[in-house]
Amino acid sequence: MNLLTQxxxxxxxxxxxxxxxxGVSRRDFLEFxxxxxxxxxxxxxxxxxxxxxxxxxxxxSVIWIQLQECTGCVESVLRTVEPTIGNLLLEMVSLDxxxxxxxxxxxxxxxxxQKAMQDNAGKYLLxxxxxxxxxxxxVYTTIGGRTAxxxxxxxxxxxAAIVAVGACAHWGxxxxxxPNPTGAVGVSEVIKDKPVINVTGCPPIGDVVTxxxxxxLTFNRLxxxxxxxxxxxxxxKRIHDQCPRRAHFDxxxxxxxxxxxxxxxxWCLYHVGCKGPATFSxxxxxxxNGGTSWPIGAGHPxxxxxxxxxxxxxxxxYDRLPDVGGFGVERTVDxxxxxxxxxxxxxxxxxxxxxxxxxxxxxxxxxxxxxxKE
Amino acid sequence: xxxxxxxxxxxxxxxxxxRIEAQAEGGRITNAWAHSTQFRGIEIVMQGRDPRDAxxxxxxxxxxxxxxxxxxxxxxxxxxxxxxxxxxxxLIRNLIHGMQFIQDHVIHFYHLxxxxxxxxxxxxxxxxxxxxxxxxxxxxxxxxxxxYFKAVQDRVKQFASGGQLGIFTNGYWGHPxxxxxxxxxxxxxxxxxxxxxxxxxxxxxxxxxxxxxxHPNFLVGGMASAINLDGTATxxxxxxxxxxxxxxxARVFVEQVYWPDLVAIAGFYKDxxxxxxxxxxxxxxxxxxxxxVRDIEKLYFPRGIILDKDLSKVHPYDHKLVKxxxxxxxxxxxxxxxxxxxxxxxxxxxxxxxxxxxxxxLQDQQKYTWMKxxxxxxxxxxxxxxxxxxxxxxxxxxxAKELVGAALGKLNVGPAALFSTLGRTAARGIETxxxxxxMEVWFGQLIDRIKSGDTRTFEKSKWEPSSWPATxxxxxxxxxxxxxxGHWVQIANGKISRYQCVVPSTWNCSPRDGQGQMGPYEAxxxxxxxxxxxxxxxxxxxxxxxxxxxxxxxxxxxxATGAPIVEVKVQ
Numbered sequence: 001m002n003l004l005t006q007x008x009x010x011x012x013x014x015x016x017x018x019x020x021x022x023g024v025s026r027r028d029f030l031e032f033x034x035x036x037x038x039x040x041x042x043x044x045x046x047x048x049x050x051x052x053x054x055x056x057x058x059x060x061s062v063i064w065i066q067l068q069e070c071t072g073c074v075e076s077v078l079r080t081v082e083p084t085i086g087n088l089l090l091e092m093v094s095l096d097x098x099x100x101x102x103x104x105x106x107x108x109x110x111x112x113x114q115k116a117m118q119d120n121a122g123k124y125l126l127x128x129x130x131x132x133x134x135x136x137x138x139v140y141t142t143i144g145g146r147t148a149x150x151x152x153x154x155x156x157x158x159x160a161a162i163v164a165v166g167a168c169a170h171w172g173x174x175x176x177x178x179p180n181p182t183g184a185v186g187v188s189e190v191i192k193d194k195p196v197i198n199v200t201g202c203p204p205i206g207d208v209v210t211x212x213x214x215x216x217l218t219f220n221r222l223x224x225x226x227x228x229x230x231x232x233x234x235x236x237k238r239i240h241d242q243c244p245r246r247a248h249f250d251x252x253x254x255x256x257x258x259x260x261x262x263x264x265x266x267w268c269l270y271h272v273g274c275k276g277p278a279t280f281s282x283x284x285x286x287x288x289n290g291g292t293s294w295p296i297g298a299g300h301p302x303x304x305x306x307x308x309x310x311x312x313x314x315x316x317x318y319d320r321l322p323d324v325g326g327f328g329v330e331r332t333v334d335x336x337x338x339x340x341x342x343x344x345x346x347x348x349x350x351x352x353x354x355x356x357x358x359x360x361x362x363x364x365x366x367x368x369x370x371x372x373k374e
Numbered sequence: 375x376x377x378x379x380x381x382x383x384x385x386x387x388x389x390x391x392x393r394i395e396a397q398a399e400g401g402r403i404t405n406a407w408a409h410s411t412q413f414r415g416i417e418i419v420m421q422g423r424d425p426r427d428a429x430x431x432x433x434x435x436x437x438x439x440x441x442x443x444x445x446x447x448x449x450x451x452x453x454x455x456x457x458x459x460x461x462x463x464x465l466i467r468n469l470i471h472g473m474q475f476i477q478d479h480v481i482h483f484y485h486l487x488x489x490x491x492x493x494x495x496x497x498x499x500x501x502x503x504x505x506x507x508x509x510x511x512x513x514x515x516x517x518x519x520x521x522y523f524k525a526v527q528d529r530v531k532q533f534a535s536g537g538q539l540g541i542f543t544n545g546y547w548g549h550p551x552x553x554x555x556x557x558x559x560x561x562x563x564x565x566x567x568x569x570x571x572x573x574x575x576x577x578x579x580x581x582x583x584x585x586x587x588x589h590p591n592f593l594v595g596g597m598a599s600a601i602n603l604d605g606t607a608t609x610x611x612x613x614x615x616x617x618x619x620x621x622x623x624a625r626v627f628v629e630q631v632y633w634p635d636l637v638a639i640a641g642f643y644k645d646x647x648x649x650x651x652x653x654x655x656x657x658x659x660x661x662x663x664x665x666x667v668r669d670i671e672k673l674y675f676p677r678g679i680i681l682d683k684d685l686s687k688v689h690p691y692d693h694k695l696v697k698x699x700x701x702x703x704x705x706x707x708x709x710x711x712x713x714x715x716x717x718x719x720x721x722x723x724x725x726x727x728x729x730x731x732x733x734x735x736l737q738d739q740q741k742y743t744w745m746k747x748x749x750x751x752x753x754x755x756x757x758x759x760x761x762x763x764x765x766x767x768x769x770x771x772x773x774a775k776e777l778v779g780a781a782l783g784k785l786n787v788g789p790a791a792l793f794s795t796l797g798r799t800a801a802r803g804i805e806t807x808x809x810x811x812x813m814e815v816w817f818g819q820l821i822d823r824i825k826s827g828d829t830r831t832f833e834k835s836k837w838e839p840s841s842w843p844a845t846x847x848x849x850x851x852x853x854x855x856x857x858x859x860g861h862w863v864q865i866a867n868g869k870i871s872r873y874q875c876v877v878p879s880t881w882n883c884s885p886r887d888g889q890g891q892m893g894p895y896e897a898x899x900x901x902x903x904x905x906x907x908x909x910x911x912x913x914x915x916x917x918x919x920x921x922x923x924x925x926x927x928x929x930x931x932x933x934a935t936g937a938p939i940v941e942v943k944v945q
Contacts, residue, residue: 068412068414069437069926070389070434070435070436070437070438070926071389071390071436071437071438071926072434072436072437072438072440072588072589073437074437075437075438075440075587075588076437076588078481078570078573078574079574079577079587079588080574081574094538094540095540095541096540096541096543098541099384099386099387100386100387100388100389100486101386101387101485101486101541102386102387102541102542102543103386103387103489103494103541103542103543103544103545103546104386104543104544104545104546105382105384105385105386105387105911105915106381106382106383106384106385106911107381107909108544108545108546108910109384109386109544110384111544112543112544115543116543133413133414136726137730137731138731139726139728139731140412140413140414140415141391141411141412141413142391142411142412142731142733143383143384143391143411144383144384144732145381145383145393145731145732145733145734146731146732147731147732150731150732173434174414174416174419174431174434175414175415175416175419177419177431178419179418179419180419181415181418181419182413182414182415184414202434202589203437203588203589205586244607245607257832257834257837258593258595258596258598258600258831258832258834258837259596259598259600259830259831259832259834260834263598263600263608264600264601264602264605264608264829265602265605265607266602266605266606266607266608283586288581288585288586288587289574289577289578289580289581289586289587290574290578292578292581292582292616293581293582293585293586294585294586295584295585295586295591296585297585297607298581298582298583298584298585298586298590298591298598298599299585299598299599299600299607299608300584300585300591300593300598300599301598303430303591311419311431315423315424315427316423316424316426316427317424317426317427317430318424318426318427319424
């Protein structure tokens with residue numbers, strides 16, 4: 001979205017040159033790269049390498065197709081908060097197709113898609129939001145008279161890699177909840193011959209999407225994932241292990257009913273249904289809308305929306321998760337975690353990084369909006 | 375001369391999947407069809423669920439108007455369980471929903487609708503000093519300087535000179551229907567970019583009260599965000615001041631950027647005040663409770679119906695007079711296609727009878743869309759900002775009268791101009807100004823309540839299912855940014871036994887009914903509607919975007935035994 005505020009590369013121009021022409025100092029850029037390196041789990045020392053890669057990359061084509069969905073994932077990326085440098089991240093790409101914001105419609109839109117696919121065959125990054133309804137010959141979503149499956153298969157054919165954004169593209173989400181009336185599935189159920197990464201959530205945090213794209217453009221490969229295809233830099237840690245209310249869980253201090261005295265003290269939401277102990281998510285680290293808050297921070301239990309099948313496995317949302325032990329009986333929680341994801345690493349280091357990133361984001365300047373004259 | 379068949383699919387810059395087909399002859403549209411081409415079936419998914427979870431499921435109907443289904447769902451369940459939420463919770467919901475309106479309408483204007491009126495490429499040849507002069511003459515906004523507009527223009531010049539136009543590829547640049555001077559085009563392009571930054575700031579009201587946006591969290595019985603001025607993890611003074619700042623920045627941007635831009639641009643397109651009127655009936659269910667949600671006399675935007683463009687009378691609305699038809703929709707009724715059914719009797723079964731994809735045309739099909747055709751006493755209805763402002767204007771709403779009068783005066787047109795494509799776009803701006811001001815009133819009321827010692831945000835007496843009756847049913851209305859919305863829920867033994875929504879885009883995107891009456895999109899496209907170049911359907915986009923379509927699909931579903939499980943038409 002922030003592409004709109006960007007300039008494309010001139011022929012042969014690199015990102016570094018573009019930044020300079022836009023008055024962004026090298027110091028700002030390096031600082032950003034250092035922060036991004038931490039977010040991506042590479043450690044701060046990888047910052048210079050990231051900076052070098054970003055500056056060398058030409059502006060590649062990105063094609064964004066929207067299938068069976070609610071558009072919430074597009075809106076989430078619209079909220080990405082990197083007022084200057086985050087925009088530059090997106091500036092590295094040329095967004096050649098996007099239903100929600102492109103000027104052209106109808107056959108002019110389809111022509112833009114065809115041209116981008118031909119001109120960048122084998123090289124473009126494909127972003128997909130929405131699921132693919134396979135029941136009844138695919139009649140439950142058509143675009144330009146063609147099924148969602150046909151649109152996806154064609155776009156995937158020449159893609160270098162695919163970023164499946166949101167729970168719908170990951171596994172089908174709400175329309176795939178029991179009994180899945182339209183036979184909705186995620187991207188990786190349809191496309192088997194391309195790398196697919198699942199930036200999941202309902203919706204995911206916009207900044208996680210842009211960080212994943214940056215990773216691909218920098219290293220020419222997708223970031224490492226867990227067994228469900230989710231990038232570890234964002235989904236490698238369990239909410240429960242990063243939660244600012246964790247101390248209250250360990251101390252047995254729980255909200256028993258909403259708006260009780262304990263809620264007003266900010267105690268743990270486990271007894272009112274929090275799914276944090278079973279959910280791997282970047283929420284506590286990245287937070288939402290520029291570090292403003294996150295669901296637990298606003299007093300509502302996590303509903304587990306980054307987990308496959310959460311509409312069925314995590315509901316009723318206000319029922320207590322079974323078998324989550326308290327202080328000193330952590331084993332149950334750890335077993336549950338091990339079953340849910342591979343690759344969760346040591347909690348102490350993770351927490352240190354998470355805290356650092358969290359604080360960095362809080363310090364980050366929010367968009368400068370003129371107050372205007374009264 | 376034979377009519378030219380026109381297909382526009384995908385309609386871009388909307389929510390969801392919409393296809394428009396038309397026939398054009400001699401520069402005019404002679405016939406039109408609106409096709410919804412997505413179905414998700416969320417309604418059937420909801421059967422047997424905990425009614426306290428319903429808001430989260432229905433919220434995912436739409437990620438653009440991301441709070442409206444959640445709030446309507448909470449209201450429906452609260453109505454069923456006879457829950458009265460605390461006044462603080464109602465004020466917080468008003469602040470969240472009010473900011474949804476404001477942010478959504480501004481995004482719609484600049485990022486979804488503007489490119490129908492604004493030629494981005496033309497802005498390259500503008501004189502930035504001229505843009506600054508125009509801008510200063512209509513607004514005190516601080517960025518109205520030549521230097522500022524020059525910087526924006528340079529940025530766009532570099533963009534265009536690179537040859538990679540990205541999202542602007544294949545736009546209708548240079549089309550003769552673009553009428554703005556280059557300087558005004560530059561003004562709009564600059565604010566297109568500014569609005570992107572603005573929207574992600576002000577929407578954080580949702581994040582503070584609901585934890586995130588899109589899809590903030592809600593709660594049956596109130597809100598989950600507890601208030602404690604001395605807490606670190608609660609709504610405290612720091613957070614309230616942050617919100618106050620957002621509310622102020624929202625109002626200032628709306629008053630100094632959005633509204634002046636809208637009036638300035640509209641001045642160059644006055645011919646569109648006589649184009650695209652279409653269906654002459656307007657329905658508003660009313661919104662923003664300023665007391666108990668059931669007290670419709672205290673709604674900030676009033677409830678009512680305008681018939682046949684007659685502003686001298688506001689008719690009452692009774693939901694029992696709504697019936698739905700499937701003559702043109704991919705469904706079957708046991709009683710045949712000729713009958714109309716009230717939603718409570720909703721007996722519906724999706725049966726796709728269109729051509730096998732890929733297909734070329736749908737306009738020769740008897741049934742051509744997933745949308746049903748709701749009718750009020752047999753009449754099609756427009757819903758949305760224009761309906762709300764007409765009902766408010768005709769009801770004597772002081773703010774609406776003042777702003778509608780001022781807009782008509784500035785454009786030097788009479789009230790008849792409201793019934794048009796331009797009227798829908800102007801009404802959206804008018805209600806945004808009203809809400810941007812009213813937000814400060816609601817925020818002040820919340821502060822006063824906290825000052826007086828009332829920090830309650832949740833009514834807990836009916837939270838546990840053991841406190842519920844064996845069966846219950848409830849209705850939750852809500853007038854969303856795109857128009858009238860209703861959720862109906864039936865609860866049996868603590869679970870949802872039936873759930874139903876009737877949503878704005880079903881009214882507006884409805885197909886022909888058994889009487890052959892077109893829905894509002896179709897009727898608007900055939901009402902004195904130009905189409906200069908059938909292969910560049912710019913004018914179609916103008917009128918369709920003036921409704922702000924939100925398509926995420928509409929469906930009614932039966933279970934295997936033929937009994938209605940649940941019905942939803944989705945915005």
